[in-house]
Amino acid sequence: MLVGRRILLIIGGGIAAYxxxxxxxxxxxxxxxxRCVMTAAAQEFVTPLSAASLSQEKVFTDLFSLTDEADIGHIALSRQADLLVVAPATADLLAKLANGVANDLASNALLATDKPVLVAPAMNPRMWQHPATQRNAERLAADGVLFVGPNVGSMAERGESGAGRMAEPLEIVAAIEAALLPETPGVSQVPYHNVIYQRAPTGAAPGMGEAVGRLEPARPLVGRRVLVTSGPTHEPIDPVRYIANRSSGRQGHAIARAAAEAGAYVTLVSGPVAQPDPPGVHVVHVESAREMLEAVEVALPADAAVFTAAVADWRVADAAEEKIKKQGTAAPTLTLVENPDILAHVSRMTKGRPGLVVGFAAETEHVIEHAKAKLARKGCDWIVANDVSPETGIMGGLSNTVHLVTATGVDDWPTLDKDEVARRLVARIATALRP
Structure with missing residues (x-):
């Protein structure tokens, strides 16, 4: 959706500049x-060299640069873009834009543009809640400026928390994509804080206008954090052998990809698979069940956790440090111990438990009965059950037939390709998380 699109990113001063x-x-x-414009304050937190290296474009910082003004100029710079994005948008930048102040390159570019502007506020909660900042935000929304965030959370200042955290990069990307969707003829509305406001008519007194309804985003998981596990685990016997199963990771990776496409910030903890890392997803690669549990704990908190991985139930108590050699005709004795139960561990957490915990049950018989028992035994919210008998071809295959088991009943889905299963499951998750 963003191929060929030109973004002018204005980076304000604040710890969120990173x-x-x-x-x-x-x-x-x-x-x-x-292309990036950096304020003087932004350069106290990140360097123009860092932004230039990532963008592969020159970074602009000086309003009175003779070279830049002769070559591009602040007016051309702002109008050559399809969208201007301010991230982080400090209280100072919001105030300048709302009141027409233009005393540096960033504020000049914002006032000189004829293109849409998207801001991602980032500041101390009390600064965001201050009446002056709220007036500025309302004025900007009435002027047609688009907002993403701020989010609620802890601040850089010790002990401070509340609304003021800058939206996560993937949330901002989703907002950018939404802002660049083709406009609907005749529609004169602007989204602000997930509410659709009627844009004030030209010449009207300043104000937000009348609220006309809720904004239902095309990406319903924007602002949410989702954790997904995928693939098998390998439990070493010796340096060359291991205990594992036939999981390909195809379904888990599809769920992570679908959640990212729905706007979530996704962490995928993946066992050894041949699947490529899904785009826009933070992927942590692990081998064993214990490594997977550690990565899951690091990835929390999350709004939803989907445990698709086929974790080995047992491991060898003492894996050999050297390859085990044949000793005559006698087979070696392997002492097995139980692996940590990741799904049950997270489901029973008293602090930091995700709002929605989804497990998977791969069964070869009595699929629904075993899934219901697993739901009760593990303490999770949903179980996605499927029949993985060899004749189904599900293990490693492209399609899946699942049953969504919850405390209220069983929803039987038809046979679908694994991408469609992922999209349907993510849509159900989004509905469940909706306030």
Whole structure:
């Protein structure tokens, strides 16, 4: 969706400026071209060299640069873009834009543009809640400026928390894509804080206008964090042998990809698979069940966790440090111990448990009965059950036939390709997480 799109990224001063570097990378991954303008304050947190290296474009910092003004100029710079993005948008930048102040390159570019503007506010919660900042935000929304965030969370200042965290880079990418969708003829509305407001008519007194309804985003998981596990685990017997299963990771990777496409910030903890890493997903590669549990704990908290991985139930108590050699005709004795139960562990957490925990049950018989028992035994919210008998071809195959088992009943899905299973499951997750 962003291939060939031109983004002018204005980086304001604040600790959240480091996220702007990841935002540049995410935009470049999607084929966008990115030019950056950095305020003087932004350069106290990140360097122009960092932004230039990631964007592969010159970074602009000086309003009175003779070279830049002769070559591009602040007016041409702002109008050659398809969209201007301010991230982080500090209280100072919001105030300048709302009140027409233009005393540096960033504010000049914002006032000189005839293109859409998207801002990602980032500041201390009290600064965001201040009446002056709220007036500025309302004025900007009425003027047609688009907002993403701010999010609620802890601040850089010790002990501070609340609304003021800059939206995550993937959330901003989703907002950029939504902002660049073709406009609907005759529609004169602007989204602000997930509410659709009627844009004030030209010449009207300043104000937000009348609220006309909720904004239902095309990406319903924007602002959510989703954890997915995928693939098998390999439990070593010796340096060359291991205990594993036939999981390909195809379904788990499809779920991670679908959640990212729905706007979520996704962490995928993957066992050894041949699947490529899904785009726009933070992937942690592990081998054993214990490594997977450790990675899962690091990835928390999350709004939803989907445990698709086929974790080995047992491991060898003492894996050999050297390859086990044949000793006559007698087979070696392997003492097995139980692996950690990752699904049950997360489901029973008293602190930091995800709001929705989804497990998978790969069965070869009595699929629904075993899935219901697993739901009760593990303490999770949903179980996605499927029949993985050899004749089904599901293990390693392209399609899947699943049954969504919850406390209220069983939803039987038809045979679908694994990408469609993923999209349907993510849509159900989004509905469950909706306030």
């Amino acid at each position: 996220k702007a570097l990841d935002l540049i990378r995410r935009l470049k991954e999607r084929g966008a071209s990115v």
